[in-house]
Amino acid sequence: xxxxxxxxxxxxxxxxxxxxxxxxxxxxxxxxxxxxxxxxxxxxxxxxxxxxxxxxxxxxxxxxxxxxxxxxxxxxxxxxxxxxxxxxxxxxxxxxxxxxxxxxxxxxxxx
Numbered sequence: 001x002x003x004x005x006x007x008x009x010x011x012x013x014x015x016x017x018x019x020x021x022x023x024x025x026x027x028x029x030x031x032x033x034x035x036x037x038x039x040x041x042x043x044x045x046x047x048x049x050x051x052x053x054x055x056x057x058x059x060x061x062x063x064x065x066x067x068x069x070x071x072x073x074x075x076x077x078x079x080x081x082x083x084x085x086x087x088x089x090x091x092x093x094x095x096x097x098x099x100x101x102x103x104x105x106x107x108x109x110x111x
Contacts, residue, residue: 013061018089022046023054028090030064031083034076 017023025044029035035043041051055075058064063082067074077083 014063017058017061017063020054022050023058026051026054026058027063027077027082027086030075030077031086034067034074036072036074040075
């Protein structure tokens, strides 16, 4: 049985989904259009196994859903409004200090 998540729970789930660059890439791809895992793996240039793990996380967060299509499964955003939310987040200007404390920021693309 599905329940409506509290605001805090919803934000925490969204934060978990966005905490990984691969999951962000998946969400940005699904923002454009629903897709099958094989097509997503090819588009994002990652293995199907790795993609499957990230899709499972996104499903657990409630952000994407798997829609059966015969013998195949198509993934899409769980709520169409998530596309707009992702657009808004991508347009946000962040105030980041030039002196980063993470020594691996340039290599890992973090911070």
